[in-house]
Amino acid sequence: MRADAQRNRDRLLDVAKEVVEEHGTQASLRDIARRAEVGMGTLYRHFPTRDALLEALLGRRFDRLAERADALADSREPAEALRVWVGEFVAGGAPYRGINASMIATLQDPTSALHASCAAMRNAGTRLLQRAQQAGDVRNDVDGLDLFALINAVGWITEQAESIAERRAHLVSLVLDGLTH
Amino acid sequence: MRADAQRNRDRLLDVAKEVVEEHGTQASLRDIARRAEVGMGTLYRHFPTRDALLEALLGRRFDRLAERADALADSREPAEALRVWVGEFVAGGAPYRGINASMIATLQDPTSALHASCAAMRNAGTRLLQRAQQAGDVRNDVDGLDLFALINAVGWITEQAESIAERRAHLVSLVLDGLTH
DNA sequence: TTGACAAGTGGAACGTCGCTCCGGTTATCT
DNA sequence: AGATAACCGGAGCGACGTTCCACTTGTCAA
Numbered sequence: 001m002r003a004d005a006q007r008n009r010d011r012l013l014d015v016a017k018e019v020v021e022e023h024g025t026q027a028s029l030r031d032i033a034r035r036a037e038v039g040m041g042t043l044y045r046h047f048p049t050r051d052a053l054l055e056a057l058l059g060r061r062f063d064r065l066a067e068r069a070d071a072l073a074d075s076r077e078p079a080e081a082l083r084v085w086v087g088e089f090v091a092g093g094a095p096y097r098g099i100n101a102s103m104i105a106t107l108q109d110p111t112s113a114l115h116a117s118c119a120a121m122r123n124a125g126t127r128l129l130q131r132a133q134q135a136g137d138v139r140n141d142v143d144g145l146d147l148f149a150l151i152n153a154v155g156w157i158t159e160q161a162e163s164i165a166e167r168r169a170h171l172v173s174l175v176l177d178g179l180t181h
Numbered sequence: 182m183r184a185d186a187q188r189n190r191d192r193l194l195d196v197a198k199e200v201v202e203e204h205g206t207q208a209s210l211r212d213i214a215r216r217a218e219v220g221m222g223t224l225y226r227h228f229p230t231r232d233a234l235l236e237a238l239l240g241r242r243f244d245r246l247a248e249r250a251d252a253l254a255d256s257r258e259p260a261e262a263l264r265v266w267v268g269e270f271v272a273g274g275a276p277y278r279g280i281n282a283s284m285i286a287t288l289q290d291p292t293s294a295l296h297a298s299c300a301a302m303r304n305a306g307t308r309l310l311q312r313a314q315q316a317g318d319v320r321n322d323v324d325g326l327d328l329f330a331l332i333n334a335v336g337w338i339t340e341q342a343e344s345i346a347e348r349r350a351h352l353v354s355l356v357l358d359g360l361t362h
Numbered sequence: 363t364t365g366a367c368a369a370g371t372g373g374a375a376c377g378t379c380g381c382t383c384c385g386g387t388t389a390t391c392t
Numbered sequence: 393a394g395a396t397a398a399c400c401g402g403a404g405c406g407a408c409g410t411t412c413c414a415c416t417t418g419t420c421a422a
Contacts, residue, residue, distance in 0.1 A: 002418055005370060029409065039372030044410075104341040142355065149345045149352060153334035160285040164330045171330060174323065178359025183389055186399060210380065220401030225381070 009046045011036045016053055024097030025054060054102060055113035062117040065089060069124035079137035082128045083176055086151050089125070090172050093155045094165070100156040107148075122148050138179050150175050190227045193217045197234055205278030206235060235283060236294035243298040246270060250305035260318035263309045264357055267332050270306070271353050274336045275346070281337040288329075303329050319360050331356050 001009070015036040019027045029050065033043040047053035068088065072081035093099045106114040107122065126144030133140055154175055158168045182190070196217040200208045210231065214224040228234035249269060253262035274280045287295040288303065307325030314321055335356055339349045 002369060004418065008371085028407085030407085033372095040374095040410080041372055041412080042370075045370070050409090101341065104338070104345075108342055108344075141351075145344065146348065146352065146355065149338045149348070150335075150355065152341075153338035153352075154331075156337055157285070157330050157334035160282065160333075161289055163289075163326065164285075167327065167330070170322075171327065171334075174327065174331065174359045175356060176359070178355045178357070183398060185389070189400085209378085211378085214401095221381075221403095222383080222401060223399080226399075231380090 005046075008036070008038055008042055012038060012043060012046055012053075013056055017057055020054075020057060021095050025050075025102045026098050029053075049113070051102075051106065052113045055117070058096070058099065058102070059114060059117045061092065062114070062121040065092065066117075066121040066124040069121075069128050073128060073131060078128075078132040078135040079180065082132045082138070085125065085128055086147075086176060087169065087172055089151050090155045090158065090168060094159065094168070097159050100152040100159070104152055125151075137181065139181055142179055147179070150179075186227075189217070189219055189223055193219060193224060193227055193234075194237055198238055201235075201238060202276050206231075206283045207279050210234075230294070232283075232287065233294045236298070239277065239280065239283070240295060240298045242273065243295070243302040246273065247298075247302040247305040250302075250309050254309060254312060259309075259313040259316040260361065263313045263319070266306065266309055267328075267357060268350065268353055270332050271336045271339065271349060275340065275349070278340050281333040281340070285333055306332075318362065320362055323360050328360070331360075 012032065016027075016032050019032050019035060023031075029043060030040065032053075033040050036043075043053075047056070065085075065088070069081075069085050072085050075081075076084065102114070103118055106112045106118045109115060112118075122144060125147055129138060129142065129144055129147050132138040133142070151172075154168075154171050158165045158171065164171075193213065197208075197213050200213050200216060204212075210224060211221065213234075214221050217224070224234075228237070246266075246269070250262075250266050253266050256262075257265065283295070284299055287293045287299045290296060293299075303325060306328055310319060310323065310325060310328050313319040314323070332353075335349075335352050339346045339352065345352075
């Protein structure tokens with residue numbers, strides 16, 4: 001990649017991070033290009049779809065959550081590991097409004113640039129869940145998709161209203177209690 | 182109201198119902214006007230905001246859910262009444278994609294045309310919850326907002342993916358079990 | 363060092379949207 | 393029948409996502 005292209009790419013990512021934290025994953029692409037002092041063509045050259053841009057922003061976050069799940073599996077009791085991970089999952093999505101909707105959309109679209117890292121993260125969560133089930137801590141009629149659906153649901157609702165966001169930990173706790181024996 | 186105005190209003194509502202069921206609460210207003218064979222001015226004259234249009238479409242639905250809560254309170258055991266109502270709440274929102282987001286937004290904006298009927302419905306749900314708590318069926322560290330948040334969260338997630346929608350009843354059941362002793 | 367050219371760029375253009383506004387039309391009442 | 397208030401359609405504005413292409417510039421071989 002040419003040096004000027006690399007500069008523009010870096011600059012776009014910096015600005016995109018800022019704008020997405022401010023306006024969510026539905027932020028205006030034009031606005032991002034404008035703030036990066038770059039034409040629309042340049043933005044689209046580097047990130048042909050909105051997902052491609054989000055992938056660069058969120059992919060690492062997903063990877064880190066997947067790693068975190070594995071680390072917790074090694075260091076904590078099954079039920080507690082699951083609890084901690086879910087808490088971090090929900091809290092971690094907070095700064096990026098719309099991230100939960102993006103995750104669900106991504107997971108259904110195998111062509112999405114985010115698909116792989118998102119699926120890997122979901123699988124890591126599933127492993128934590130199964131471990132807790134084998135330990136007898138979690139009821140057996142729950143699978144990874146149930147877990148993923150519920151934690152995204154709670155993540156989503158906590159970004160809809162400040163009064164609900166304040167209860168994030170409580171809502172997570174209520175839902176997890178429903179999964180626990 | 183003049184006869185022609187009434188005709189246009191009725192026609193707009195018919196078409197809006199159709200289009201919203203097809204495209205969700207974020208449906209294009211221009212599209213609604215077009216399909217109703219009416220100008221944008223006419224649409225905005227009758228429904229000055231998107232909420233005003235939704236109010237006409239969804240208000241009755243909310244009222245009916247509120248009444249339903251009261252009826253269930255009279256005819257069922259507290260825990261079962263809550264369970265049935267929550268199930269109907271979540272299932273009933275299914276045909277209108279985006280309804281859960283609209284409800285949360287509406288509830289935070291007292292100027293919204295939908296605010297009153299939405300708040301009334303939430304209060305009806307809260308009464309069912311409190312009744313179940315007094316009967317000792319539901320844990321006491323849950324309030325009406327927790328309940329409302331959770332059922333909207335589940336409602337929302339079930340409109341995000343067909344594979345999740347299939348599990349609607351199961352997810353509702355998991356969440357309710359978390360509230361139950 | 364220089365020249366050719368692939369790689370990279372910016373922004374105009376198109377069709378969409380929500381929303382406002384207004385000149386023309388028409389139902390209704392006297 | 394005529395006046396008039398209510399009602400109408402759609403043009404216009406500034407935003408959006410996305411595509412496209414004429415122009416500029418970094419790079420590398422000669």
